[in-house]
Amino acid sequence: MATATNGYSARQIGLHWIVFLLVAYQWFTGDFMADLFGAAHGGPPAAVNSGWATVHVVVGVAVLALMVWRLGLRHSVGAPPPAKQHPALQWLASAVHVGLYLDLTVGAVAGLAAYYLWPSLAGLHHFLMRPVLLLLVVLHVVGALWHRFVVRDDVVTRMVRPAR
Ligand code: HEM
Ligand code: HEM
Structure with a gap:
């Protein structure tokens, strides 16, 4: 799929951590x-200002765009x-x-x-953004901790220190 290199570029690392922050925001404000x-859609009135829906859409579209950019970088710089x-x-x-690329896109x-066309798809959004995302992120973070503290190799360092 991608060219092999000896590490991630500064841009790839920056995008990884920006997406991490944006997804954390969506996760904790999704309710x-x-x-x-x-x-x-006919439920009880919400206790929050409707402007928060716009923020959720804008941040969500930003995550989508950044994940597509990251996929492009995987192909171009490896x-x-x-x-x-x-x-x-x-x-x-x-x-x-x-799974993370697929789940978020x-x-x-x-x-x-x-939101804009078929409200029934909210069920799919909920399923992908809550249980599936949680499972993938837990496996991913446990893997990172395993490399850092048990195997003690450079895997976490390569998502912190740019190779080029
Ligand atoms: C990829 C980034 C996104 C993440 C991580 C995310 C996360 C979440 C979470 C955690 C919820 C609460 C789900 C629940 O417990 O029911 C939610 C709800 C919702 N989100 Fe997003 N979202 C993202 C992008 C978007 C985008 C781009 C839209 C476009 C409008 C959107 C529309 C909605 C809608 C309509 C709901 C309410 C329906 C529901 O209950 O699932 N989200 N989102
Ligand atoms: C504390 C939290 C996190 C840590 C410590 C972490 C660490 C890492 C590390 C070290 C890698 C590189 C693995 C390798 O080179 O083999 C990586 C890659 C990746 N991470 Fe994370 N990550 C975290 C959170 C997240 C989150 C929340 C997401 C998704 C929203 C995510 C998505 C990804 C993806 C898609 C890759 C693959 C990048 C690629 O090769 O194209 N990470 N992460």
Whole structure:
């Protein structure tokens, strides 16, 4: 899929951590959006200002755009080879990365479609943005902690220090 390099570029690292912050924001404020969306579709009135829905849409579209940009960078500048470990763990780490790309892009598109076109797609958005995202992020962070504190290799460093 991508050219092998010896690490991530400063731009790839910056995008990783910006997306991390934006997704954390969406995660912790998603309930506002769910309340406002419910109120707009016959549910009880929401206790929050409707302007928060716009913020959720703008941040969500930014995540979608940045994930597409990251995929483009993977193709143009490449990514480092998988960390040296048991093939099953290598496969799991790659599957989680692919899962995060898919989850955030398909999930954001489902959110847009639910908001503007087909409200029934809110169920898919909820499923992808809550349980599936939580599972993927937990596996990903446990993997990072494992590399940092058990294996003690350079895997976390390569998402902090640019190689070029
Ligand atoms: C990829 C970034 C996004 C993340 C991480 C995210 C996260 C969330 C979360 C956690 C909720 C609360 C879900 C619940 O418990 O019901 C939510 C609700 C919602 N989001 Fe997003 N969202 C994102 C992008 C978007 C976009 C681009 C839209 C477009 C309009 C959108 C529309 C909605 C709608 C309509 C709801 C209420 C429906 C529901 O309950 O799921 N989201 N979002
Ligand atoms: C404390 C939280 C996090 C840590 C410590 C962390 C750490 C890392 C590290 C070290 C890598 C590089 C792995 C490698 O080179 O083999 C990586 C890649 C990646 N991370 Fe995270 N991450 C965190 C949170 C997140 C979150 C919340 C997301 C998604 C919203 C995410 C999405 C990704 C993706 C998609 C890649 C693959 C990049 C690529 O090769 O194209 N990370 N992360």
